[in-house]
Amino acid sequence: MDVAGKVVLVTGGGGGIGAGMAEAFAEKGAKVAVTDINPAYAQAEAERIGRGTIALAQDVTSPESWAEVKAAVEARLGAVDVLCNNAGIALPFKPMEDISLAQFDRVMAVNVRGVFLGCTAFMPEMKARGSGHIANTSSVNGQLPHQTFAVYSASKFAVAAMSEAIREELAPFGVGVSILYPGLTRSRMSEGQAPDLPEEMRKQLSALMMEPIWLGRAVVRAVEDNRLHIITHPDHLPALKARIDALYAAFGEPAQPGYIAGRIPKG
Numbered sequence: 589m590d591v592a593g594k595v596v597l598v599t600g601g602g603g604g605i606g607a608g609m610a611e612a613f614a615e616k617g618a619k620v621a622v623t624d625i626n627p628a629y630a631q632a633e634a635e636r637i638g639r640g641t642i643a644l645a646q647d648v649t650s651p652e653s654w655a656e657v658k659a660a661v662e663a664r665l666g667a668v669d670v671l672c673n674n675a676g677i678a679l680p681f682k683p684m685e686d687i688s689l690a691q692f693d694r695v696m697a698v699n700v701r702g703v704f705l706g707c708t709a710f711m712p713e714m715k716a717r718g719s720g721h722i723a724n725t726s727s728v729n730g731q732l733p734h735q736t737f738a739v740y741s742a743s744k745f746a747v748a749a750m751s752e753a754i755r756e757e758l759a760p761f762g763v764g765v766s767i768l769y770p771g772l773t774r775s776r777m778s779e780g781q782a783p784d785l786p787e788e789m790r791k792q793l794s795a796l797m798m799e800p801i802w803l804g805r806a807v808v809r810a811v812e813d814n815r816l817h818i819i820t821h822p823d824h825l826p827a828l829k830a831r832i833d834a835l836y837a838a839f840g841e842p843a844q845p846g847y848i849a850g851r852i853p854k855g
C-alpha cells in the first residue's frame with residue numbers, strides 16, 4: 589500500500605512509539621489522527637508533528653469511545669485505511685503473586701480488549717472495501733516473556749496471537765495485518781518503568797533506548813510491503829532462538845502410543 593494520502597489512526601499516540609508512528613506516516617504524506625486517553629498528550633504530539641495531524645481523546649477499553657473516534661476521524665479525514673492499535677500500559681516489575689486482580693484486569697483491558705475493540709471496529713468495512721491494514725503493537729515480551737513481567741508478557745502474547753489469526757482471516761479480502769515487537773524504546777512508559785533505580789543507572793538505561801521515530805518508519809515500511817512481523821531490536825534473536833529450540837526439543841512421540849494425527853476439518 590502506498591500510504592501517501594491515506595488515513596491513518598494511531599491509538600496511544602500522545603507520546604513514545606505511537607507518536608513515532610504518527611510522525612512517520614505524516615512524513616510520507618498520510619492524513620493522521622492520534623488518539624490518547626490523555627487528550628493533552630495527543631494534542632501536543634499533533635501540534636509537534638503538524639502536517640494536518642489531528643488529536644482526539646479516546647479510551648481504547650470503551651466500545652462507545654471507539655464509535656465516537658471512528659465517526660470523528662471519518663468526518664474530518666475520511667475512512668480509515670491504516671489502524672495502529674498501539675495504546676498500552678505496563679506494570680511495575682514484580683513477582684506475579686504481588687500483582688492485584690485489579691492490575692491484571694486493567695492491563696488486559698487496555699492491552700488486549702483495546703486491540704480487540706479496535707480491530708473489530710474496522711475489520712468489517714476494510715473487508716467490504718477490499719483494502720486496509722491493521723498494525724498492532726505487541727512487544728519483544730510478546731515472544732519472550734520474562735520474570736517479574738508475567739502479566740504484561742501475557743497481554744502482549746495475546747496481541748501477537750490475535751494479530752496472526754486475523755491476518756489469515758483478512759488476507760483473502762486484501763486487508764493486511766502487522767505486528768510490531770518493540771524492544772526498549774524511549775517513552776513515558778519506559779522512562780518511568782524503574783523509578784527506584786539510582787540516577788547513574790537510569791542514565792545508562794536511558795542511553796540504551798531506541799528513538800520512537802525509527803520504529804514508526806519500520807511500521808510504515810511493513811505496511812507498504814504488507815509484512816507480518818516488525819522486528820526493530822534484532823539483539824533479542826539469540827534469546828528467541830533458545831526459546832524456540834526448547835519448544836522444538838519438546839516435540840517427540842505422541843503421548844498416546846500409536847496415535848495417528850489426522851487433519852481437523854475446517855469449519
Ligand SMILES: NC(=O)c1ccc[n+]([C@@H]2O[C@H](COP(=O)([O-])OP(=O)(O)OC[C@H]3O[C@@H](n4cnc5c(N)ncnc54)[C@H](O)[C@@H]3O)[C@@H](O)[C@H]2O)c1
Binds near residue numbers: 674
Ligand atoms: N517503550 C518500550 O520500550 C516498549 C517496548 C515494547 C512494547 N511497548 C508498547 O508500545 C506501546 C506504546 O507504549 P510507549 O512505550 O510508547 O508508552 P507511552 O506510555 O508513551 O504510550 C502509551 C500511550 O497510551 C496511552 N493510553 C494508556 N491507556 C490508554 C487507553 N485506555 N486508551 C487510550 N490511550 C491510552 C497513554 O496515555 C500513552 O500516551 C504500548 O503498547 C507498549 O506496551 C513499548
